[in-house]
Amino acid sequence: MRTYVVKRVLIAGVTLLGMSLLLFVLMRLAPGNITDIIFESAGYVDEGDRRKLEAELGIDRPVVVQYGRWLADFLRGELGKSYRYDLPAWEVIRPRLPVTVELAVLAMGFAVVLGVPFGVISAVRRGRPLDYALRVVSLAGLSMPSFWLAMVIILTLVRALGWIPSMTYVSPFDDLGANLAQFLLPALAVGYRSSALIMRITRSTMLEVLREDYIRTAWAKGQRGTQVVWRHALKNASLPVVTLIGIEFAFLIGGLIVTETVFNLPGVARYLVDAIQYRDYPIVQNLAMLIAIVVVFANLTVDLLYTWLDPRIKYGGA
Amino acid sequence: MTRPRPLRPLLSLAAVALLLLAGGPATGQNAATPKSGGVLVTSPLAATPSLSPHEESTIATVQQASPCFNNLVYFDPAKKVESVDTLIPELAEKWSWQDGYRNLVFFLRRDVKWHDGKLFTSADVKYTFDAVRGAPDARAKLRVNPRKLWYENIEAIEAPDAATVVFRLKHPQPSLLPMLASGYSPVYPAHVPLAELKNRCVGTGPFKLKENKPGELVEYVRNPDYFVKGRPYLDGIKFVVIRDRSTQIAALQSGQLDVAGSGWNKTNAENARSGHPKLTIVEADSNVNDNVLVNFKRAPFTDVRIRRAINLALDRKAYLVGPRQGAATFGGALLPRPAGVWGLPAAEVAKLPGMGDAAKQKAEAKKLLAEAGFGPANPLKITVSTRALAIYVDTASWMVDQLQQIGVEATLEQIESGVWHPKMTRLEYQVALNLTGVGIDDPDAQLFENYRCGSQRNFSAYCSEEIDRLMIQQSQTLDPKKRLALVQDIDRRLQADGARPVLGWAKQYSVYWPHVKGWAVHENSIYNVSRRQDVWLDK
Secondary structure, eight states, X not given: OHHHHHHHHHHHHHHHHHHHHHHHHHHHHSSSOHHHHHHHHHTXXXXXXXXXXXXXXXXXXXXXXXXXXXXXXXXXXXXXXXXXXXXXXXHHHGGGXXXXXXXXXXXXXXXXXXXXXXXXXXXXXXXXXXXXXXXXXXXXXXXXXXXXXXXXXXXXXXXXXXXXXXXXXXXXXTOHHHXXXXXXXXXXXXXHHHHHHHHHHHHHHHHHHHTSHHHHHHHHTTOOHHIIIIIXXXXXXXXXXXXXXXXXXXXXXXXXXXXXHHTXXXXXXXXXXXXXXXXXXXXXXXXXXHHHHHHXXXXXXXXHHHHHHOTTOOOTTO | OOOOOTTHHHHHHHHHHHHHOOOOOOOOOOOSSOOOOOEEEEOOSSOOSOSOGGGOOOHHHHHHHGGGOOOSEEEOTTOSSOSGGXXXXXXXXXXXXXXXXXXXXXXXXXXXXXXXSOBOOHHHHHHHHHHHTTOTTOSOOOSSOTTGGGGTTEEEEEEEETTEEEEEESSOOTTHHHHHTSTTOOOOOXXXXXXXXXXXXXXSSSEEEEEEEXXXXXXXXXXXXXXXXXXXXXXXXXXXXXXXXXXXXXXXXXXXXXXXXXXXXXXHHHHHHTTOTTSEEEEEEEEEEEEEEEOTTSTTTTSHHHHHHHHHHSOHHHHHHTTTTTOEEOOSSSOOTTTOSSSOOHHHHTTSTTSSOHHHHHHHHHHHHHHTTOBTXXXXXXXXXXXXXXXXXXXXHHHHHHHHTTTOEEEEEEEOGGGHHHHHHTTOOSEEEEEEEOSSSOHXXXXXXXXXXXXXXXXXXXXXXXXXXXXXXXXXXXXXXXXXHHHHHHHHHHHHHTOSXXXXXXXXXXXXXXXXXXXXXXXXXXXXXXXXXXXXEOO
C-alpha cells in the first residue's frame, strides 16, 4: 500500500511538472503578450514604452529563464503580481476561491445525491414506468449543456417570477439563506449533467451486480430489500461510479466557467478565462496549477478509495 | 425491500427555491423635488482595467472612475450637446484666456479636500497635467499615456499661488479648455503615487471609494465633504460587472439594476422592455463611429482608385438597416449636426461616397477597379480584418458581402480583441473595420488623433502635409465661424482622399427604471457625463 501511494504521489508530481510546462508554453504561443493588452486598453501602442514595460515585467528575458523563475517562485508559494491589476496574484485569486469551491462542492453534491439514488431506483425498478421516467430525466441531463440550462433557468425565473439570484456575491458567513439562494440554482445547472452520467453508470453496474449469485443468495436468505440493494449491491457497484465522480469533478471546471458567467458569480473559473484573454501570466499559470493540483489530488483520493470499497484490491504489485 | 423515494430530493430543492424567492422590483412615481438617499446599482460596459482615467481609453474606466474625481471644468450634464458654451466650473471657480489664447488661467476653489482629508491646491493641477503631457521635469510619469497628444501644445504649467494655475501654450489653442473638461482629464492628488491610483481612488469628487474588487465590483459612498452643497443626492453607487448581456437584461428586469449597462443596442433595449413596459429607453446620438481602415502603406491601397472603389461599394443605407438596425447617423470625420458641433451639413453628407444610389455606385466602383487593373479575370483579393467582438463582426461581415458585390474576393479575419489595437498600430492588415470613440466632440481631439501624419492612433497611416497644415491652422483659429469653415474643409478633403471612411455614427441606448431621475445622456459624447452627482432615486 505504502509503495503504491509513494508511486502515485511521484506520478502526480511528474504530471504536475508536465502540466506546468504545457501551461507555460501554451500561454506563450498565444498571439501578443500582456504589454499588448495594457496598451490595448489605452487604444494605442508606443513601441518604446512597450519595450520598457516588457523589461519591467521581466517578459523580455529568455523563455527558459522565465519558466525556471516562475516554477521556483510557485514552489516557494510566491505567486507574483497580476500584470493587469498590478496587485499581488494571491490577493486577486483568494477572494474568488471560496466561490468556485462552494459551487463545485454543491454541484458535485447535487450530482451524487441525485445520480446515485436515481440510478439505484432505476435499476431496481427496471422496465417499470419509474425506470422510464428516470431514464428520460437522465437523457435530458446529458442532452442539455450546463450553459444553456443556466440561461434557461435565469430567463424562466425573470419571466415567471421577476426574480433572479443576487448579482453580487453573498458570503455564507454574512447571510446563509441568501448565499444558498444564489448558489443552489447554478449548482443544479452544473450538477444536473453529472448526475445524469452518474445515474446511468450506477444503473448499469447495479443491473450487473443484482444478477450476481451472492445477491440472489441474500434475497433467498430473506434479507430486507434495503439491505440487499443499498448495502450489498450498491457497495459492489460503486467502483466505476466513484471513478466517474473523480473524472466528473475534474471536468466540472469547464461547466463552472459559463455558469459563473451566466449567474455572475465571481469565481476563479470565470476569472481564469479573463486572465487568459489579458495574458495575465502569473494569474493563469498559478491558477491553472492550483486547479491541476486539485484534480490530481481528487484522482489520487479516488484511487485510494478503491481499497475501502473493495478490499480484494491489492496495491502491492501495482 | 424498501421502496426508494426518488422525487423527494427534487421536491425539497423546489421547496427551498420557492422559500428563497423575492418580490418584483419596486417602481417609483414622478416627483419634481430631488430626494436624497438610496444606492444606485448599475452595470458598466465592462470591468475597468484600472481606476485611472489618464491611463486608459475605455468608457468602462470613465464610467466607474468619474464619480470619484473632478476636473477643472466639466460639461454641464443637463445640456445634451457639449460645446465650449456648456462648460461649467468644477475645481476651477472661473477661468480666463489671456494673451490672445496663449495663456489659460484657472482660479481654483479653496474649499476642496481630497477624500483622504488633504487640501486640494494648484500643485495638484500642475502635478497632474505635467505627468499627462510628459513634461521633462514632471514629478511622476504615467506608465501608459494615451492622451499625451492632447497636451503637446502646453509649454509650461505654473502655479503662482495655491489657488491659481496658468497653462502657458506654444500657440493659441481654444480646444484646450474642452479637452480639460473631458472625463479623461480629471485632476489627480499629488500626494498619492500614480501606481496606487490604479486600484485605489483618491479624488475630490461626489463619491468616495468604498470597495474595489477588480473585475467584479466598484462601490462608492457619498462624500459628505463634497464642495458642491447638497450634492450628491445618492448615498452611493454600485457598479456591478455583469459580463453576459442576457444576464444584464434579466438583472435589470428583476430590479437588481436601476440602470442598464452602456453599450446596449436597440435590440437589447427593446428586449429588456418586453414585458416590462415601465422601463424607460432613451435613444441618443453618440460620438462613436464605425470606420473603414484602408492600409495606406500597402499596395494596391496606395492607389486612390482602389480606396474610392471600396468606399463607393459600401452602401450606407444598407449599413443602416443591416448591421446597425436603423440606429446610426450618417456623417464624415466629425459628428454631424444636430448632435455634433463640427460635422458637415446634411446636404453635403448626402453626397458622400456610399450615400447615393447603390447600383450606380457599385457600377462606378467596378469601373474604378477595372481602371486599376482588377476585374473578373484578375479579381482584387483582400482580407477584411476586424476585432472578434459581435458589434465589429456584424458590420465587417456586411462589408465583405458589399465588396463581393463589386467582384472583390473579400474574406473576413477576426482578430482577438486583446491584440486589436497593437495589430492596427503595426499596420498588420489590408482593410479593416474599426470602431472609434472620441473623448470630446472637438476637431483637435478627433483630427490630430486619427488623421495626423505619424499619430499613434492614425491606424490607416494616412498622411497629407496639406491636411496637417490645415489641422494646425484650424486649431489656432479663434473665430468660431472661421474655424468651423476650416474644419469642414478638412473633412471634405478627408472624404475625397478616402482617409478612414466613416460608415456611420452609432446611436446609444440608456435603459432604466422610472424611479431613476437625473440620469443625463449627452448626444455628442459618451465620455463626459459620468459624475452622477445630480442623479437621485424617487423611491
